[in-house]
Amino acid sequence: MFKNTVCLAGRPLHRITAGTTRLFSSSIPTLKDERTVESHLQFLSKFYTPDLLQSIKITESLVTPKQVLDLKKRGLEGKSKAAPSDVSSDLHRADPKWTEPIVYPNQADNRSPYAPIPANQAPDRTDLVMRFKETKTKAKNDRRADRKAFTKGLSNLTGLDEGYVSRLYVRPIVMKRVSCQTSKGKIPNFYALTVVGDKNGMIGLGEGKSRDGMRTALGKAHWNAVKNLTPITRYEDRTIIGNIDHRYHAVKLFLKSAPSGFGLRVNSNIFEVCQAAGIKDLAGKVYKSRNPMNVTKGFVEALTKQRSLEDLASGRGKKLVDLRKVYYSA
Known part of the structure; x- marks a missing residue:
């Protein structure tokens, strides 16, 4: 049973080949002579193209009534995806021409079944190609590398041990956005005040300002605070003196x-x-x-x-x- 071919008009055909007649059961009387077949083909030619009509004739001559009944019992799974092209064709359930992926005109090799969106600025200008760089998020390793470079720079500047600088206690006290009123208008800026200490009598206070964002301002404040490290006097290492x-x-x-x-x-x-x-x-x-x-x-x-x-x-x-x-x- 072929979808789009067998019983498309609701009227079966038969063909006499090599002295053998294959007939189909139908709700109308069976076509017994060649004249009736020809008249029926003429009737069907009003609705179908010659190629489709040839497929109908081949299908009617190859399929037996028992096969039709078996295919009907199997439902949609028993129907073929393509009609036979000649008498020697077998009943394919998956024709290669139907299963191969669709390839579009602007599609590269091995890119089926969907074509990529063209990266052209205009459809009629293939020379204007828009290239987008992939934005990669900063990984933890990159942040650690930045932190290590920051600590190493402070160590070289102040002469302190790199491990000591990395273990310092850092706490931002003030973080705010400010605006500088100029003749050009209000220019936004960011301010940060940070305190740094080793929890053992060393303390430093630093300020940082930046127009690039609060993170840059905090980095500057941290840098200045480490530069300003100063020892303080404590009584019994726990309180102030008097x-x-x-x-x-x-x-x-x-x-x-x-x-x-x-x-x-x-x-x-x-x-x-x-x-x-x-x-x-x-x-x-x-x-x-x-x-x-x-x-x-x-x-x-x-x-x-x-x-x-x-x-x-x-x-x-x-x-x-x-x-x-x-x-x-x-």
Whole structure:
């Protein structure tokens, strides 16, 4: 049974070949003579082309009624995809001409069944080819390489050990977008303030500005903070020496040393600086302005201006042991 060929007109045909007549069962009387066959072919020629009519004749002569019944029982799977081209053709279920992939005029070899979208700017201009570069996302290895190059550059600049620079505690304090008003209009810019420390008495504060984005500004701030690393004086490696009353612009800071286990009961920005410097016990209060940038800068300035215990003892005419015992209960 062939789809598009057998019973297309609802009327079967028969053909007499080599003295053998193959007839089909049909709802109409069987065609018994050659004249009836010819008249029927003339009738079908009104609806079908000569090639299709030849296929119908070949199909009717090759297929037996039993085969037709078997193919009908098998449903759509029993139908062939193509009609036979000659009498010697067998009942193919998958003709090569139907199964081969479609090749379009603008399609390269081994690119079936779908043609790629042409990369031309205009369909009638084949010389204008648009070439797109594949954007590759930065892999983790690339980021590690950038980080290593950044650390190596800082090590060469400051003379510090590369491993020490890579282990520094880094914390951004202020990140904001600002606008510079010029005659050309408002020019956007990015600002970052970063604190760096080793949690053992070394602290640095750095600022970074960039028009390329916050990431670039943070990189500059980190670079400047490592360059500005400064040692600070601590009492018992945990708190400040005595009380500090410091003023920085409109910010008034009052800081007080605390006993062991007291913790950090201070402003949030001062807390981050204490974490980087290695100060574990401190009490403090910020009066008047609480601008994060000025508070951070004022606190770092107050820490670097502390006097050591040796200086205090020599200024008061006391021994270092007596000063620890009398003033600090040590």
